[in-house]
Amino acid sequence: MTYCVGLKLDRGLVFMSDTRTNAGVDNISVFKKMFQWEVEGERSITLMTAGNLATTQAVVSLLNERSLPAEERGRLSIIEAPSMFQIAKLVGETLREVIAEQSGIEGPQADSSFGATLILGGQVRGGEPRLFMIYPEGNFVEACDDTPFFQIGETKYGKPILVRAYDPAMTFEAAVKLLMLSFDSTVKANLSVGMPLDVHIYEADTYRHGYIRRIAADDAFYTRISSGWGDKLREAVNSLPDYSFE
């Protein structure tokens, strides 16, 4: 499995992904699941992937190849499409195309073992920062005020803390901390999600990549947050009244 989260904040977008892939518990590897495209001063695009690794790698390769300026092609590439919506459409079509090719079946393939789900976010000059979740069928939904974040992969362990503590006005520093807590809960509970983590922070209206970092398992801040959280959580539980048997 995988765990990736895209958060939409007032200040911009925050992306975090793990790097573990597995084919059974005895075949574990580290693969990057976060990819970026940039036209400085004009657009910054981030893609995170969950699902069949062959499918997601083929999607990213096709998106890259089709972004080559020299290439002859009949349609606009990810670095040329005029809006985030058009980019989401293009990525969705590419995903559906790869799944159809790898499974040998035409048409939407939600249940296919070649399936994959993507989070796409970014900003193109002339538009707002936008965040999408793209399904194996190639269609997609966009984050809004009511649902300001998307998770893909092993989403359940880390959801309660996001639901409770997310605030659109939070700082990037607080958002990274919150995501680390959500990832830490997941990593502690499920072997198929693992360190290191990739993070990208896109600040609204900058039209260039922001802070991009790989966070290792022995990262000083991460280990401090992870061990501190156990204590804080126990304190929080203890500070609530116990049940009473009347």
Add this chain to the structure above:
Amino acid sequence: MTYCVGLKLDRGLVFMSDTRTNAGVDNISVFKKMFQWEVEGERSITLMTAGNLATTQAVVSLLNERSLPAEERGRLSIIEAPSMFQIAKLVGETLREVIAEQSGIEGPQADSSFGATLILGGQVRGGEPRLFMIYPEGNFVEACDDTPFFQIGETKYGKPILVRAYDPAMTFEAAVKLLMLSFDSTVKANLSVGMPLDVHIYEADTYRHGYIRRIAADDAFYTRISSGWGDKLREAVNSLPDYSFE
């Protein structure tokens, strides 16, 4: 889906289950998933069920029918078997029998849509309190110091808080609070788990049922814990240092 947890503490056993069953999101009902058998002064047995409702109801009915003193039968019933291990074996065999009958296929049926998973716990005089998880195949595992609790159904949302805050020495009052937090996280994140909750607290070496209660959605303590937890969790997140972009 369903959410049930059985906790093994130094003082005894704590069981909690939700009551929602669904066949699609538009067909939701309330069904009890926690069942007890007692021979006062001699044994107290609790069973919680997740999976196909027809299967789990048939298992409970068979266990009940076979406990009737008047019935002629070739084997010991759940209220006669000499140990918790023998009871777990009997329940597992009954489960496998029902799945085989309902699916029309002999042999272990892990993947069957008629499947179910059970948590069984209790104490029979002469033995310790014991807690088991019983699989659709009819086999089972027992809780130990390293894995002192079992969850069935929609287990992921509520696991991180259990992993972090469980302590075998905790009081029953603290354990019920902890379970309520685990259930609240799950109910808030997943429509297929719903109120009310059933709770049973078995105190070690009493050999009779303990505190049994149904907790409604408007229960004063539950609503206080649920709303208080959001605040405490945000406080806990805020009390940790924010990430810094060096």
